[in-house]
Amino acid sequence: VNWDSPSVVRPTLRTWVCYGLAGLLLLVAVADHTPVPLFAAVPLLIAPLAALLLSPAGREPLTLQWQEAGEGQEVVVSGELIPPPSIDARDVDVEIGVPPGLIVTKPLAVRPSGGAVTFTMNLRAREPVLAQLARPTVRWRDGLGLMERPLPIDGMPLPIERCPLEAGRLGTVRLHRTIVLPGETRSRAIGENGDFYGVRISLPGDSPRRINWSASARSEETFTNEFSLERTGDVLIFLDARPTELGPWMDARLLGVARAAAFGMADAFLRERARVGLAIFGEFLTPVKLGGGRRQRYRIREALLGAEVAAVAGPSERAGFAARRFFPAGITTIVVSSLADESTRHLVLHLRRRGYPSVVLSPSPVPVADLDRWTTGEERRLALRLVELVRRHQIAEVWSEAPVVDWRDYWSLAGFSAFLKQGMRNRRTG
């Protein structure tokens, strides 16, 4: 029997509590030769049967419509579930799982109204977060909670994107065209998209919608419009998802911040019509090849949503040569890594050796460091100072290979944005 089948009505623990109590009443009635316990047992025995009889038939899914709102760190999730006519909205029980990085500030409130079930829940993003709320778990449950049945839902998961504030401005950084020998030429694609570029004689296969009828009328040839799509360049976002000495909890938290930053940057560059690639390096490299447009944004988001701290750290050399299989050398590379241990610091070295000029955005573990184990203020100050020194040393080591931005205020990328713009300007003029 498939207990997860949506057509199976299952007894809850309450049913067994009812029958346990009824069984005991029955026993004492027989043992003591008294009929009074039997009368107490009757409702307890009949109620689950009544619940069973009331269970709805059919496997039609509930329609889910939900959205998120709120500014900054606040996330307000609201929506409604529309059950089929065979299901009473009052019997619908809703549960929503909250992904890590989000804190519940106002618990889920479910309210049947008319034929639908409306719900609302307030969350707060502790740090920048890129997450997805899975579709709610919805059950039919009778009024007494004795029987339940999982209900299928027709709807999509809800993406939640809370990126650092200045990430949107990063797109204005002037990137460079990627060729075998990196140069200063801006990339240009002539095709069906972009601004008007010129006309040419039509060729077989051209869309009739692109025919320039005015120009064609003035000559005996048919002319086709051409459009020019200017790209500012190509950029590779390299996300280090390897485990470090910080431990799984800190690694997961820093990766969550890094994912949000990576998505914010990718979104900004894509809006400026740049081509963006993504590489997630755990044990192996997971690439999203260079591309542009909304479809690429979706691909990158899906890849980032699936990114988790790897169980085993892949060697840094692997990152370099695996990247060459998917991305051209010379491409502007933004490495997002905590730089918390030696192997992550080697990553930049190997990327540079393989021809990827890198800039490192390093989410600092200091703001999320757990220093509560040091009870006194003096001990805590000392511990913080040591942590700061170690961090400074780590960054100094990587600076010899690539410029590093120590990212401490997770909600702001202003420092990184300014650094990137300054760096690119220097490169262009120098």
Place this chain on the structure above:
Amino acid sequence: MTAAPGRPYADRLGVLPFAILASALLLLALDDSHGLLPGLVVAVVGLALSAAWRIIGRPVGGGVEVAPVGAAMIYLVLVAPPSVVSEALAGFAGIAVLLWLAGLSARSPGRLGRALDQLIMPMAGFAVALGIAFILPTGPLSLGFASLLLVLVVVLVVLILARPAIVGRREAPSS
């Protein structure tokens, strides 16, 4: 997310169903053949323990916290003298336990009405049982007959629950 961590005590307890349960048990305690005090003590202790379990204890779910009040109810119906009043009060206590078990609160609007709707069938069953008790002469034969009926119901329910395919309704998939 249904079990909100910060719910107020009254919400966790379910004031109205608990008041109904308390009144049922206290009325049953008044009918105690051993005197007023033991019944009242057992009822109050059972109610207090169950209420504390639900309010303070971690939300186990499934209504396991009904155990103390269930034990108190078993004692009270056992010591109650066989009479129509005792039998009526026992049935009322059973229904009250069901209502409190449902874990209803002011935060689940509409559920209370729905639960009351669903209690119609158990109440009807109880009314039939009480009516039969009037008709049949009191004695070991009628007790045995009633017990047999109850055992049959239990067997039937266990059979249905053990074979969910009977319950699962296979329908043509909707287009």
